[in-house]
Amino acid sequence: MAVAVAAFTVIADEAPAGNPLAGEPGAVAAGEALFSSMNCDGCHGGGGSGWVGPSLADGRWRFGGDADALFHSIANGRPHGMPAYGELLPENSIWQLVSYLQQLRAPFGVPTRHWP
Numbered sequence: 001m002a003v004a005v006a007a008f009t010v011i012a013d014e015a016p017a018g019n020p021l022a023g024e025p026g027a028v029a030a031g032e033a034l035f036s037s038m039n040c041d042g043c044h045g046g047g048g049s050g051w052v053g054p055s056l057a058d059g060r061w062r063f064g065g066d067a068d069a070l071f072h073s074i075a076n077g078r079p080h081g082m083p084a085y086g087e088l089l090p091e092n093s094i095w096q097l098v099s100y101l102q103q104l105r106a107p108f109g110v111p112t113r114h115w116p
């Protein structure tokens with residue numbers, strides 16, 4: 001629980017103004033639930049740690065890690081295998097997913113953490 005509280009504090013302090021749910025209580029938890037129920041974790045791994053889809057937790061982004069870029073990735077998809085969810089999820093749910101992704105941190109010792 002301490003981890004969740006700490007993560008939430010990071011969101012409140014650092015989330016770009018682009019996410020209308022920045023700092024909103026429950027947004028991260030709702031996004032985490034969606035990440036599992038929408039099967040994001042089936043491709044991106046538990047906690048977004050990477051599987052057949054790229055890691056979403058290592059701080060490296062192909063298409064940008066700010067709120068608007070993340071929203072775009074989820075809503076419109078990306079060319080090499082990322083499905084578009086804009087017709088499946090209301091905007092509010094996509095922002096919840098953005099809130100969740102923005103507070104993910106790679107655990108220490110993950111080898112990809114230091115890749116260029």
Ligand code: HEC
Pocket residue numbers: 035038039040041042043044052053054056060061062063064065070073074078079080081082083085097101
């Ligand atoms: C069928 C497998 C699959 C599913 C399901 C999937 N993704 Fe992806 N996702 C990918 C792949 C593959 C890429 C890389 C696309 C590329 O490089 O063009 C990607 C890219 C992304 C990116 C951009 C990453 C970057 O580095 O910029 C985000 C954000 C993302 N996915 C979030 C999600 C979320 C949130 C969900 C659930 C709503 C989801 N994905 C579901 C396969 C998937």
